[in-house]
Amino acid sequence: MEQDLSKVTPLVYESRIGVPYNWWAGKTASRFFETIAHDKKLAATKCDKCGKVFVPPRKTCPECFVDTNSWVSLSGEGTVVTFTVVTRKLAALGKRNPPVIFALIRPDGADTAMLHILDNIAPEKVHTGLAVKPVFSENPKGHITDISHFEPV
Amino acid sequence: MAKKRVAVVGTGQTMHKSHRPDVNGQELIHEAVKTALADAELTINDIDAIVIGNMDHFEGINYVDCWSVDGSGGWMKPIIKLTTGGTTGSTLAIGGYHMVASGLFEKVLIIGWEKNSESDTTGAITTAFDPIWDRLVFAGAIAGLAAEGMAYMTEFGITDKDAARVSVRDRKHACNNPYAQLRQEVTLEEVLASPMLSDPIHLLDVCPRTDGACAVIMASEDVAQKICPTPAWVWGTANRHTYTYVGDLNLGEIDSMKYAAAELWKKTGITEPRKQIDVIELYQPYSFAGIIWIEAMGIIPRGKGAEYIWSGATDMGGELPINPSGGVIACNPIGATGLIRCAEACTQIMGKGGARQVPDVNLAVSTGFGGCFWTDILLYGKQKPDF
Amino acid sequence: MENIAIIGIGMIPIKANYKTHNFADMAWETVNAALADAGISIKDVDNVITTSNDFWDGRTISCMAVGDASGVREKNCSCVEGDGTFGAFYGMARILSGSYGTTLVTGHTKGSESISSLITNAAFDPIYERALGPDMISGCAMQARAYMEKHGLTSRQTALVSVKNHGNAKHNPYAQLPMDISVDDVLASEMIADPLRKLDCSPVSDGCCAIILANEEKAKKLCKKPVWVKGAAFTSDAYFLGDRDLADPRSLVAAAKKAYAMAGITDPTKQIDIAEVYDAFSYQELMWLEGLGICEPGQAASLLEKGDFAVNGKLPVNASGGLLSGHPVIAAGLYRIAECVRQLRGEAGAVQKDGAKTAVAQGLNGVAGQSHCVWVLGADK
Numbered sequence: 001m002e003q004d005l006s007k008v009t010p011l012v013y014e015s016r017i018g019v020p021y022n023w024w025a026g027k028t029a030s031r032f033f034e035t036i037a038h039d040k041k042l043a044a045t046k047c048d049k050c051g052k053v054f055v056p057p058r059k060t061c062p063e064c065f066v067d068t069n070s071w072v073s074l075s076g077e078g079t080v081v082t083f084t085v086v087t088r089k090l091a092a093l094g095k096r097n098p099p100v101i102f103a104l105i106r107p108d109g110a111d112t113a114m115l116h117i118l119d120n121i122a123p124e125k126v127h128t129g130l131a132v133k134p135v136f137s138e139n140p141k142g143h144i145t146d147i148s149h150f151e152p153v
Numbered sequence: 154m155a156k157k158r159v160a161v162v163g164t165g166q167t168m169h170k171s172h173r174p175d176v177n178g179q180e181l182i183h184e185a186v187k188t189a190l191a192d193a194e195l196t197i198n199d200i201d202a203i204v205i206g207n208m209d210h211f212e213g214i215n216y217v218d219c220w221s222v223d224g225s226g227g228w229m230k231p232i233i234k235l236t237t238g239g240t241t242g243s244t245l246a247i248g249g250y251h252m253v254a255s256g257l258f259e260k261v262l263i264i265g266w267e268k269n270s271e272s273d274t275t276g277a278i279t280t281a282f283d284p285i286w287d288r289l290v291f292a293g294a295i296a297g298l299a300a301e302g303m304a305y306m307t308e309f310g311i312t313d314k315d316a317a318r319v320s321v322r323d324r325k326h327a328c329n330n331p332y333a334q335l336r337q338e339v340t341l342e343e344v345l346a347s348p349m350l351s352d353p354i355h356l357l358d359v360c361p362r363t364d365g366a367c368a369v370i371m372a373s374e375d376v377a378q379k380i381c382p383t384p385a386w387v388w389g390t391a392n393r394h395t396y397t398y399v400g401d402l403n404l405g406e407i408d409s410m411k412y413a414a415a416e417l418w419k420k421t422g423i424t425e426p427r428k429q430i431d432v433i434e435l436y437q438p439y440s441f442a443g444i445i446w447i448e449a450m451g452i453i454p455r456g457k458g459a460e461y462i463w464s465g466a467t468d469m470g471g472e473l474p475i476n477p478s479g480g481v482i483a484c485n486p487i488g489a490t491g492l493i494r495c496a497e498a499c500t501q502i503m504g505k506g507g508a509r510q511v512p513d514v515n516l517a518v519s520t521g522f523g524g525c526f527w528t529d530i531l532l533y534g535k536q537k538p539d540f
Numbered sequence: 541m542e543n544i545a546i547i548g549i550g551m552i553p554i555k556a557n558y559k560t561h562n563f564a565d566m567a568w569e570t571v572n573a574a575l576a577d578a579g580i581s582i583k584d585v586d587n588v589i590t591t592s593n594d595f596w597d598g599r600t601i602s603c604m605a606v607g608d609a610s611g612v613r614e615k616n617c618s619c620v621e622g623d624g625t626f627g628a629f630y631g632m633a634r635i636l637s638g639s640y641g642t643t644l645v646t647g648h649t650k651g652s653e654s655i656s657s658l659i660t661n662a663a664f665d666p667i668y669e670r671a672l673g674p675d676m677i678s679g680c681a682m683q684a685r686a687y688m689e690k691h692g693l694t695s696r697q698t699a700l701v702s703v704k705n706h707g708n709a710k711h712n713p714y715a716q717l718p719m720d721i722s723v724d725d726v727l728a729s730e731m732i733a734d735p736l737r738k739l740d741c742s743p744v745s746d747g748c749c750a751i752i753l754a755n756e757e758k759a760k761k762l763c764k765k766p767v768w769v770k771g772a773a774f775t776s777d778a779y780f781l782g783d784r785d786l787a788d789p790r791s792l793v794a795a796a797k798k799a800y801a802m803a804g805i806t807d808p809t810k811q812i813d814i815a816e817v818y819d820a821f822s823y824q825e826l827m828w829l830e831g832l833g834i835c836e837p838g839q840a841a842s843l844l845e846k847g848d849f850a851v852n853g854k855l856p857v858n859a860s861g862g863l864l865s866g867h868p869v870i871a872a873g874l875y876r877i878a879e880c881v882r883q884l885r886g887e888a889g890a891v892q893k894d895g896a897k898t899a900v901a902q903g904l905n906g907v908a909g910q911s912h913c914v915w916v917l918g919a920d921k
Contacts, residue, residue: 156542156636156637156638157637177667206621208594208600208601209593209594209595209600209621210594210600212666213662213666214662214663214666215593215595215659215660215662215663216622216663216905216906216907216910217621218621218622218776218905218906218911219663219776219779219905219906219907219910219911220663220665220779221779222776222778222779223778223779227776228776228777228778229775229776229777229790229791229794230775230776231773231774231775231776231795232774232776232911233620233622233626233629233630233774234620234621234622234626235618235619235620235621235630236594236601236603236619236621237601237603237618237619238600238601238603238604244618244619247618248618248630250637251630251633251634251636251637251639252630252633254633254636254637254638254639255632255633255634255635255636255637256541256636257541257633257636277600278600280598280599280600281599281600281601281604282604283605284598284599390616390639391616392616392617392618393613393614393615393616394603394604394607394612394617395612395613395614396607396608396613397564397604397605397607397608412614416616523601524601524603524604525604
């Protein structure tokens, strides 16, 4: 048999991994989604030790490492901390078509910012410090897209 | 010789269950961490570094070391992820040992976890095998185990009834363990009558799928006894991850256990493991392993495992109890499983075993199994090692 | 800390794809290169740490693919998931523990085999974030804006990093993208996620790197030109991007502080001769240099403009061409270490910094530099 591999054309073996996931949101995140569905508010947790208010809500304070037993209800109105306008059709965007504006939004009354999408604004008009509010989906499904997007106040 | 001798000074486990819908992964981790810190009477501020692991495709979360910090306590701390498949938990224990023994960290928190309810366990495991040669013809973990069981049965003439005796033992032991998932005895008849999954393995011969987390705190000899009056000293560790392809396996005689155990006994001066060791927490994902692997470990000569099991020597009250916790057949949150073996073995040395306590444990062994018939093994002692 | 040395390095050229190599083939070539470099055989290797990631490899237990090729069959071994600098740290701890005299550490990635946007999307929280569609580029783009706005930096200034590094790569036989480009070329390249343009981003790459660590006794016996580990440390910041001040790399600051304390470095601005940092994006090189204490926060861009970080500058940074010129994710930090080793041995050819005695290498895990690992290496013990 031929001993030399130089004439062999390397094969690309196509495959994909498909593993289904059912992520248990846990009671803390479930409260967040329930509150959106019932009250159209953002439920945040508060650390009784350092007083920090977390959105997304956290069962424990990462810094104090204690359970956060207090809940706070926020309107969701807040400010843009930073953002990007995605103009290439990155695969992670899925069904969304560019331009897509990702932003970290700090809701009024919270000490952290949450990741979401800005819409109903021209990309060039977005700036750090912009005041925004959440627009809730008509049919909440217990999903992060129950907040359809944020838009200028 | 270790630069710093290392001891386990605290352990924590969740109440392991088939489903934990009330918490997400990092919240589950936090439960085990909190319990371990309370057991050692330490706070997260006392911890110098964290070693964490799971198997990525069971939860589908990339960079778990980063994602988990809210629950693990890794905020502004060194946190590192180790993962080696089923051996992940024992790999973590070995990792924690080296981190402390190196003198780089005094107190290290080790976390293994899995939420197997969140995915298709067999679907994910199947991707462990070579995409071109093995993946399309290999149905997850059970096929390899069945092949091993069958090879051994053929060589030594044992039957599935012999293996069932191992399941009966572990499920009985599990009733003494509040953390175990399946706390209900089974009979030989029930095991043999349970559905055949992959000949010769019946449903009650194998591990369940579990949601659970385990945390272990290791500390250097400088502080270990101040934290815990009777810590479990790590005497030594060894492992072999010998094979890559299923077809390379020496089925029916687990090479990785044979070589890893032999190395560990040599390093730690163990000459008669059956007599010297008081208890073993064996990562035994199916009943046949309870016979085959203790032979490879050098506890009993090859071919004599079944007879030894039937003698009752490995039951509670026997000469060498195996799996007082109920083992893996009663509970298997995969990334935590090897670390649970470590925690349980150390619990025995610390004398904190409650209803599952084996009297007067001086030397205990824990193992891990995974990958392509890989083995990790650790030896713990009540006495601080003088080597 | 007891003295630990790097006694061998092995790299394969970083490429857009290695159709000719599977993971094992890459590891085999790299491990043998490292053994040859050290002048030892696999028998001299006491234990092995492989570094890989199941997501990037599309394989559960990804370490299984490279075990045989890395010589683990009769040895103790383990696998770190994350950047290779973390694997090297564990490899070092296993020597310091007194268990082994030498550790072989490898890291591999084939970015060409998957879709990096989806792989990095999986690093975002599955419940609160992932379905929105973020990935490494969009996550880091938000960091880039936060950093640039905080210090009043322009895209023209950050683009200069890309110009420098692609230019440096022309002298590196292992680099994927050696290029003569200008700042205007960077600014004219496709906008991907504002403010990051195509030439601000590192490419998708395949690569594999290995290093061999040894204790002092073995290093003296086996190696003519050991490079010494002076310090190493790692630290993680909070997970959620919104929990952090993205413009302040505090976990890098903490890791660097610890590594410098081990190495006896009190003034990194003066005591470090060369740096290989994790420039996955152009702005990151500047931000990490500040986090590493090599200059004050907000000052890196102007020092870059002055030429301080050029190959012939005060403190050459990514003289190898950095990750902008080739970014095999998991192996990336090990390549940084290996490039520092080449400098400290005086083997870096056209980009050699004369008399380089002390080098810093950096690796990281997570989105927007959550968890950093810092290594200080020295030519002298």
